[in-house]
Amino acid sequence: MKIDVFKKVPVAEQDPKVRATNFDEVNLGYTKEEAVLEASRCLNCKNARCMQGCPVSINIPGFISKLKDGDIEGAYHVISLSSSLPAVCGRVCPQETQCEAQCIRGVKGEAVSIGRLERFVADTAREMGIKPQLPADMVKKGKKVAVIGAGPSGLTCAGDLAKMGYDVTIFEALHKAGGVLVYGIPEFRLPKEKVVAKEVENVKALGVKIVTDAVIGRALTIDDLFDKEGFSAVFIGSGAGLPRFMNIPGEQSLGVFSANEYLTRSNLMGAFSPDSRTPIMRAKKAVIVGGGNVAMDAARTAKRLGAEVHVVYRRSEAEFPARVEEVHHAKEEGIIFDLLTNPVEIIADENGWVKGCTCIRMELGEPDATGRRSPVPVEGSEFTIECDAVIMSLGTSPNPLIKTTTSGLETNKRGGIIVDESEMTTREGVFAGGDAVTGAATVILAMGAGKSAAKGIDEYLSAQ
Amino acid sequence: MFEIKTKELLGPKVWRMDIYAPLVAGKAMPGQFLIVRVDKDGERIPLTVCDYDRDRGLITIVFQTVGAETERMSRLAEGDCFADVVGPLGRPSDLVDLPVEELKAKKILFIAGGVGTAPCYNQLKWLHDNGVAVDCIQGARTKELLILEDEMKAVCENLYFATDDGSYGIHGNVCVALQKLWDDGVRYDHCVVIGPMIMMKFACQLTKKLGIPTVVSMNTIMVDGTGMCGACRLLVGGEVKFACVDGPEFDGWEVDFDQAMQRSRLYKTQEGELMLKLTEGDTHSGNCGVCK
Structure with missing residues (x-):
């Protein structure tokens, strides 16, 4: 396989149309050949800036150089010294703002795909039955x-x-x-x-x-x-x-959920499976309020449970707190983004079920304390999105x-x-x-x- | 594991179980609840605590089979285990924090409806053990559904029964009974009402009219029950509160019961489908559409 050293070796993903109807993993991970090839892009910097970008300071060039040599067990033990959850981090870390943001390769091209390599090492080690080890010189503290x-x-x-x-x-x-x-x-x-x-x-x-x-x-x-x-x-x-709510009229209606509740039902209780004993609402058209990773998770879950999904966010895409990759995946799966839009009221039918979400258009004003431009409502711009579920993803206290x-x-x-x-x-x-x-x-x-x-x-x- | 030590049928579809759960039994206080799961695929079911035995590590639950999960619970036998019993959850009743002398000076009435008798019993027993004399009106549709009669008699100063069909005690619901006591000149200055939401709603309307401050215990929909998911939210005095960490007990005059009752219907369709699947088994195809 020939590669362009300025670009990441691409990773296989489930087709967006197919994956929007199942709960199998989207990213399929590198093959060994792809992983070794991607590892070869690492310059093994003496003063490895990527490590400074890692909140748990994994010896990144260390594990990548083992991987280059095909030594997966060695690579795994290097990561294990710093991280107890490499298969998790390889999947959900925002590498693009951490290790990969610091990578020298990123100056002239794309950073080394450190996250995908970490995932490959952790997954392969697991398949090979390799376990993390206690240090040989460990002494029991008796506490x-x-x-x-x-x-x-x-x-x-x-x-x-x-x-x-x-x-x-x-x-x-x-x-x-x-x-x-x-x-x-x-x-x-x-x-x-x-x-x-x-x-x-x-x-x-x-x-x-x-x-x-x-x-x-x-x-x-x-x-x-x-x-x-x-x-x-x-x-x-x-x-x-506890999840935050907006304190707008109609928020107690049937079909209004916190993202925490919706996701807990689906993930912890397995309610996405028809065999689960825990119920979950399978909406026809869902409005997700918020722009963070949790909002993306809720949106993509609702999509997979059969809904047409609108993400409503009061700022513009540039202000999304969610990872770029999550937003990209959500878009590929057909999720609709209604930006610079904020709910003002939830409308219920005579039985108390949600039938619409009235929103107001927003425009960006002066930057606030976080440096993001704060959204200001555009007077008289209210409109109603017909929907049967509203999922609030506004953070927690x-x-x-x-x-x-x-x-x-x-x-x-x-x-x-x-x-x-x-x-x-x-x-x-x-x-x-x-x-x-x-x-x-x-x-x-x-x-x-x-x-x-x-x-x-x-x-x-x-x-x- | 959380073994069922004793199981007893208290009335039609009403069961009592003593379960070995030392962590819960060690700290449970009147007013709190717990969550059980039948097996590894089970739903998390919140239930109020009826009684606890700290020495033997036992907690007592009382439940009525109303859906598929409680039906599955009722099929467990003595010696079987629940996959999970977690608790105690929620805040204990405010009454247990008051000085006993202050409690003794109060004239307290409990109103217990249906299986709501179980959590009332827990509080009544605690008050009785602390030398506080308390009255109770216990209501049900019919005599058969009046549970824990002997236990209740042992811990109440005066225990009044009320049945909708007049088969036992006062003919009428708990509100009729309270009005009758009031008309006879009996006075109270604190009331605790636990039972079906519709009963709590009307009992609160009456106690408000009579000027008796009232506390209710809200059995809302829950998932984690520890202050994470927000499923149990309700409006109290116009503010969003969470039954699992702010409650389950609230000022009954301030609770928006209509909204709470509406929210409790959220999953009725799915629950009904699961129940049909369970009771009709393979003969239930779901194709006729009646269960939808």
Whole structure:
């Protein structure tokens, strides 16, 4: 195979028309030949800028050079030193703003496709039965650490602590481990059994115990974990919280959902499958409100469940918080984007079911605090989109459960837990990271915080 | 695993189960709820806690078979296990935070409707154990549906029954019973109403007229039940609240019951289809369209 060194080796994807009707993975991943070819584009920079762009500092040239030599096991172990969830990150990280944004290849052409290579290594290692390893020189510390929440930050923190020799138990409120990886991100972007469950197994293989159905703050408090259960430190990775709504008339109508609810039904409860016992609305025409990755996930799920889908977003495409790739995939699948448009009222029929969503046109005004131009309504421009479902994807506010049941834990005005540079909260021995601290962010940022907290916990416990 | 230790039929389609769930039993308080799943494919079903035994790690649930999932629950036998029991969830009743002396000074009435008797029992028992004397009106359509009679008698100061068909106690619904007590000069200054939403709605209209501050427990649609999905939202005093973390108990005068009842019908069609599939099995083709 000949390649243009300025371009990424393309990756096979399911045909948009076909994939818009199924929940199988969109991106089919590299073959070994393609992966080795793409790896050959890496210049193996001495001062590797890509690593600086990685929130968990994976030795990127290191694993790519192993891959060039066809040493998949070696490449996997290089990644494992830094990441507990490579098959996840290879799929859902926004590489285009992180590692790949820094790649020298990107100056004159396209960056090396680091994400696809990471995914290839992780997937192939899994198929070969390769597991992450505990360091040969690891010494058991004889101390117990509790991790609250089996999402990206919790799994990362737990995996790192286990590698340092701590006895780690994760407490997960839901019946399945994975957090947003199982309830939030759809099957067609991140397969649950094939990928997420296996990554969780790999974390367990490091000796981490996972207790599901355990709601910390209710079944056990953080005080109980210290006083009764004998833990020496606690990491809170309890994730995002309650969905926001617009507070517009008609929002309580039947057929108005939060993206969290809609996605949880489909992903965690498997409601997209006709065999599931959990119901989900199969809309004819759905309006998704918002422009983030969660909005794209909700839109593409609704499409696959048979709806004509309109994404309504109050700014223009340039301001989309969603990844370019997600927007691109959504468009390919036939999702319609109504930009510079904002809902003002939801109209219901006589039985309370949604029959339309009245919107107003917007125009961009002066930049706001985030630097994005703030949208201003155009007077008299209201119009109604006929629809039978409206899915609100406007972000979340942190879960109040742990804050309200733990003394000494301070939060900021948005409800996020306050932490110092070692990720320790205002309560000694209690650390936190991920969406519980930052509000809704990305999987990899949560993992970065989990990693940094593991280091903070180790320093804290080592000083005792 | 979450083993069913005892199972008992309390009335037509009403079951009581004691389940081994030490994490839930260890901390459950009156007013809270839990979520169960029958098996690995099961839906998450929220249920209020009827009773708990901290020493033996047992929690008691009472449920009526109304849909496919509760039907499947009722088919489990003693010794079988639920795949999941998670809790306690939601905030405990405000009553348990009040000083006992203050509770004793109050004249409290509970109004229990149908299987709503179970969560009332939990609160009544707690109050009784703390030496607080409380009255209760227990209502149902007919005598057979009045559950936990002996247990309720043991924890209530005065227990009044009301049946729609007059087969037991006062002839009429719980509102008729409350009005009758009021007309007889009985006075209350706090009321807790738990039962079907339609009953809570009318009971609240009456207590508002009589000026008795009232708390209700909202059994809304839920998925995770831990403050993540937002399915359980309802309007209380015009504001969006979430039953799973803000409730399940709310000021009954402020709850928008009409909207809550409407929202509870959201998945009725799908639930009906699942029930037909379960009860009619392979003979149900779905082609006649009646179930749609």
